[in-house]
Amino acid sequence: MSKEVKSDKGRKKHIKTIEKKIKKFEKKGWKPDGLKKELAYAKGEREVPSFRTGYKARSIGEMRRARAAAPPPPQEAKES
Numbered sequence: 001m002s003k004e005v006k007s008d009k010g011r012k013k014h015i016k017t018i019e020k021k022i023k024k025f026e027k028k029g030w031k032p033d034g035l036k037k038e039l040a041y042a043k044g045e046r047e048v049p050s051f052r053t054g055y056k057a058r059s060i061g062e063m064r065r066a067r068a069a070a071p072p073p074p075q076e077a078k079e080s
Contacts, residue, residue, distance in 0.1 A: 015042050
C-alpha cells in the first residue's frame with residue numbers, strides 16, 4: 001500500500017470531518033467553497049491537480065521571479 005492512498009477507515013473519517021466543517025461554516029455564514037472542493041477530492045469525485053500548490057508553488061515562483069529580475073549576463077563585444 002502506498003502512502004498516497006489512505007486506508008478506507010481514515011478516508012471515511014476525513015470525509016466526515018470535512019462534512020462537519022462545512023455544516024459549521026454554513027451555520028456561521030462563512031463560505032465553504034474550499035471545503036467542498038476538498039470533499040470532492042476526498043470522495044474521488046474530482047481529480048487532485050497535478051501542478052504544485054502551496055509552499056512549493058510559492059518557492060518555485062520566487063525563484064522564477066528572481067531569475068527574471070536579475071540583469072542579463074554581460075556579452076562580449078563583437079569586432080567588425
